Amino acid sequence: MKILALDSSGLVASVAIMEDDTLTAEYTIQYKKTHSQTLLPMLDEIGKMIELDLNTIDAIAVAAGPGSFTGLRIGSATAKGLGLALKKPLIAVPTIEGLAYNMYGSSQLICPIMDARRGQVYTGVFEFLETREEHMFGTISYEFQTIISRCAVTMDEMILRLNELGRSVAFVGDGIPVFADKIKEDLKVPYLLAPAHRNRQSAASVAMLAQIYYRQGKIQTAQEHQPEYLRLSQAERERIEQQKQQC
Amino acid sequence: MKILALDSSGLVASVAIMEDDTLTAEYTIQYKKTHSQTLLPMLDEIGKMIELDLNTIDAIAVAAGPGSFTGLRIGSATAKGLGLALKKPLIAVPTIEGLAYNMYGSSQLICPIMDARRGQVYTGVFEFLETREEHMFGTISYEFQTIISRCAVTMDEMILRLNELGRSVAFVGDGIPVFADKIKEDLKVPYLLAPAHRNRQSAASVAMLAQIYYRQGKIQTAQEHQPEYLRLSQAERERIEQQKQQC
Numbered sequence A, B: 001m002k003i004l005a006l007d008s009s010g011l012v013a014s015v016a017i018m019e020d021d022t023l024t025a026e027y028t029i030q031y032k033k034t035h036s037q038t039l040l041p042m043l044d045e046i047g048k049m050i051e052l053d054l055n056t057i058d059a060i061a062v063a064a065g066p067g068s069f070t071g072l073r074i075g076s077a078t079a080k081g082l083g084l085a086l087k088k089p090l091i092a093v094p095t096i097e098g099l100a101y102n103m104y105g106s107s108q109l110i111c112p113i114m115d116a117r118r119g120q121v122y123t124g125v126f127e128f129l130e131t132r133e134e135h136m137f138g139t140i141s142y143e144f145q146t147i148i149s150r151c152a153v154t155m156d157e158m159i160l161r162l163n164e165l166g167r168s169v170a171f172v173g174d175g176i177p178v179f180a181d182k183i184k185e186d187l188k189v190p191y192l193l194a195p196a197h198r199n200r201q202s203a204a205s206v207a208m209l210a211q212i213y214y215r216q217g218k219i220q221t222a223q224e225h226q227p228e229y230l231r232l233s234q235a236e237r238e239r240i241e242q243q244k245q246q247c
Helices: A035-049 A069-086 A095-103 A155-165 A175-186 A203-215 A234-246 B035-049 B069-086 B095-103 B155-165 B175-186 B203-215 B234-246
Strands: A002-007 A012-019 A022-030 A059-063 A090-093 A109-115 A120-132 A140-154 A169-172 A191-193 B002-007 B012-019 B022-030 B059-063 B090-093 B109-115 B120-132 B140-154 B169-172 B191-193
Touching: A002 A035, A002 A069, A002 A203, A012 A035, A012 A203, A022 A035, A022 A203, A022 B035, A035 A069, A035 B022, A035 B035, A059 A069, A059 A203, A069 A090, A090 A095, A090 A203, A095 A109, A095 A120, A095 A140, A095 A169, A095 A203, A109 A155, A109 A175, A120 A155, A120 A175, A140 A155, A140 B191, A155 A175, A169 A175, A175 A191, A191 B140, B002 B035, B002 B069, B002 B203, B012 B035, B012 B203, B022 B035, B022 B203, B035 B069, B059 B069, B059 B203, B069 B090, B090 B095, B090 B203, B095 B109, B095 B120, B095 B140, B095 B169, B095 B203, B109 B155, B109 B175, B120 B155, B120 B175, B140 B155, B155 B175, B169 B175, B175 B191
Parallel strands: A002 A059, A059 A090, A109 A169, A169 A191, B002 B059, B059 B090, B109 B169, B169 B191
Antiparallel strands: A002 A012, A012 A022, A022 B022, A109 A120, A120 A140, B002 B012, B012 B022, B109 B120, B120 B140
């Protein structure tokens, strides 16, 4: 199974090609350029480098939100365009779950935190539960479990929930620099901040999860697909406010 | 601290720029092209994408071996050339340790296995020991410990050593597909095979370790640097054989 994966849900732009157990290519940048300047040129570049025939891919995975509204639209529009042109299915990978997959095999709870502005984070809590295929000997694998589903809440509320859970936690995502002081002050459980090679979005993690979703039949047509914002956009909020005032 | 990292020790070619907690760029491919066709063009590509001024980097990290002799020579030659031209120090990151860093935070022992041909693997055993800065609350960090230093041995011998250690182990590297059957048959401890987004060389892992080495003062001049092959090359072995026969 060959998957093209895209993530432009935050500042990071990331493109990967994964074929079964092989990460054929990954190209990721974290730089102040708009994703319309980066995402397709990056795909084009790796396409040339690995002599990729886009017709050979089985599905297009995209980090489907939450995240930057503009970033999500660029990612989803790119995936939809490619899906329509190539007649390939799409796999929508929630950004929060994708970020959690950066910490594959971690023994802590995993709490992705994406800065959602206005004091909020896009977040959730997950766990890699170790399972063994045979008793004692045999291969270890992980069951990826959701403890708290993805949501938009204040960091205060998330810290409260984590303190209630009472277990060690690993944070990942661009909320870390924003909320590091608050975490240090208010969190009452041991915690890890993801290191530099794991702390932001990666299309390889999106592709990894997409393989699992694909096997589970969680695919969409390009027409069906739309990003999951988790919150109203600023324009929508302002219109609702205006309508309230007019009543 | 801004680090340029290169890894061409195996089939993978990988280039990364890491600045403190930020992975500014990573470009990795696993494709049957020689590294002389990929490594510098990839650096050139990310340089343009992130408007990189090479004079702003503090050091050049390179996966310094073991690995493919030709790959190591291309990686080291590239790093030496850049180091000489830019007057920047080099950081030699052992390939085996770099691969182990893919499994950052793993609770298993980590055993990188690189196919060294002739029945051997380049390997070693490492561990991420959890430490906490303050008791109970406070941040978790990991101490990266060497259990068995990097070496070239047969896979049989490595499995024997792992069975003696008696703990769960995570394998990473291109030795996995070559020795998966042998592992399944002979290993008597639970084991994990690294997933696709973690199972091969990554310049981001090299950069992550290079940051630590840099702080410890483990740097070299471009003149000093040379790859660490761990074994004699085929040409050297054959010359020694010939000399023996001539005596």
